[in-house]
Amino acid sequence: MTQTAARLLQLLSLLQTRREWTGPELAARLGVTVRTVRRDVERLRELEYPVVASFGAVGGYRLQAGGALPPLLLDDEEAVAITLGLRSAAQGAVAGIEESAARALVKLQQVLPSRLRRRVDAIDTATVSLAGPAAGPMIDPEILVVLAAAARDGERIRFRYRDKADTETSRLAEPHSLVSAGRRWYLVAWDVDRADWRTFRVDRVTSPHPTGMRCPPRELPAADAASFVTSQLARSRPARHVVLRVHASAAAVTESFRVRPQEIEAVDAQTCLLRTSADSLEWTALRVAHLDLDFEVVEPQEMKDLLAAVGAKLLRAAGNPLPARPTGAVDQG
Numbered sequence: 187m188t189q190t191a192a193r194l195l196q197l198l199s200l201l202q203t204r205r206e207w208t209g210p211e212l213a214a215r216l217g218v219t220v221r222t223v224r225r226d227v228e229r230l231r232e233l234e235y236p237v238v239a240s241f242g243a244v245g246g247y248r249l250q251a252g253g254a255l256p257p258l259l260l261d262d263e264e265a266v267a268i269t270l271g272l273r274s275a276a277q278g279a280v281a282g283i284e285e286s287a288a289r290a291l292v293k294l295q296q297v298l299p300s301r302l303r304r305r306v307d308a309i310d311t312a313t314v315s316l317a318g319p320a321a322g323p324m325i326d327p328e329i330l331v332v333l334a335a336a337a338r339d340g341e342r343i344r345f346r347y348r349d350k351a352d353t354e355t356s357r358l359a360e361p362h363s364l365v366s367a368g369r370r371w372y373l374v375a376w377d378v379d380r381a382d383w384r385t386f387r388v389d390r391v392t393s394p395h396p397t398g399m400r401c402p403p404r405e406l407p408a409a410d411a412a413s414f415v416t417s418q419l420a421r422s423r424p425a426r427h428v429v430l431r432v433h434a435s436a437a438a439v440t441e442s443f444r445v446r447p448q449e450i451e452a453v454d455a456q457t458c459l460l461r462t463s464a465d466s467l468e469w470t471a472l473r474v475a476h477l478d479l480d481f482e483v484v485e486p487q488e489m490k491d492l493l494a495a496v497g498a499k500l501l502r503a504a505g506n507p508l509p510a511r512p513t514g515a516v517d518q519g
Contacts, residue, residue, distance in 0.1 A: 190229075194230060197226050200212060201249040227239070237249055238250050262305075265294070265302055269302075272287045272291040272327075273291060288331070292331050325388050337362060340400055340403065341400055343375075343394055344357065344394070358379055359377050361374075362376065372386065374414055374415060376404050383406065383407060428467070429461050430483055432459075432477070433456060436452040439479065442479060467488055
C-alpha cells in the first residue's frame with residue numbers, strides 16, 4: 187500500500203470516530219501539514235465520501251451521512267463488540283433483524299483476524315445470561331455463517347442432519363436461502379442426493395463445511411423462500427380449524443386477535459364468527475385465552491374439552507376448584 191493510500195485510510199478512520207476534527211488536529215494525528223490534510227480531504231471527496239468542511243478561524247471537517255454507507259474501519263475492540271452483538275441478534279435477541287444480522291455477521295467474520303475470533307469465542311464461552319430459557323432451540327451462529335455464506339456464493343455444502351425421528355444422515359445440498367420463522371431458522375436448499383427441494387431446521391444441522399464446488403442458481407417452486415417454507419410446514423403439520431362466536435364487532439376482533447379479515451364473519455353489530463387455524467390446538471387455546479372478549483367455542487369439541495381442562499387447572503392453582511358435578515348430570519344445549 188502506498189503512503190498516500192495508507193494515510194487516506196487513517197484519515198477516514200479518524201473521521202468516523204468523532205463528529206468533527208479541526209485541520210490542525212488531523213494534521214497532528216497524521217504527521218502532515220494542514221495543507222496536506224486539505225488535499226487528502228479532496229481525494230476522499232473524489233472517491234464520493236461525503237466529507238464536509240466548516241468555516242471559521244480554524245475550520246473543521248466531518249463525515250456526514252451520504253447516499254451509501256462508506257466502508258467502516260474498526261479497531262480491535264469495536265470489531266469484537268460488533269461481532270458479539272450480531273451473534274446475539276442473529277439468534278433472535280431482537281425480533282425482525284435476525285436475517286439481516288446473519289448477513290452482516292457473514293461479512294464481518296470473513297475478514298475477522300484469527301486473534302479476534304479467539305477473543306470473540308472466549309467471551310461467548312465465558313458469558314452466562316440471566317435471561318430465562320430460550321423460547322425456541324438455540325442456533326449456533328457459526329453454523330448460520332457457514333450456511334449463509336454458501337447460499338450467497340452458490341457453493342455446495344455438506345452437513346449432518348438429524349430429522350424429527352432423531353435419525354442422523356449426511357447431506358449434500360445447494361443452499362438457496364435462510365428463513366427466520368419466529369423461534370426457528372430454516373435452510374431452503376436443493377438436496378443433491380434426493381434431487382429435490384428441501385427445508386432443513388438449522389438447529390438440527392451440525393458440522394457444515396463447504397465443498398468448494400460451485401452450483402448454478404436454481405428456480406424455487408414458489409414465489410420466494412418464505413412462501414416455500416410456509417407451504418412445506420403446512421404439508422407436514424395439518425392445520426386444526428377452530429370456530430369461535432365472539433361477542434364483539436368484526437373490526438374489534440380483527441384488531442385484538444390480529445387475524446386476516448377473511449377469517450372474520452360479522453353476525454351483527456356486536457357479534458361475529460372467528461374462523462382460525464393452527465397446527466396445534468394447544469397454541470390456539472393459549473391465544474384465545476388471552477382474548478379480552480367474551481366468546482364461545484362453536485367447533486371442534488376437542489377445543490371445548492381442552493379449554494375446560496385448562497380452566498379447571500387454573501382454578502385449582504388459584505385455590506378455587508370447580509364443584510363436583512352431581513352423578514347423572516347431563517349437559518344442556
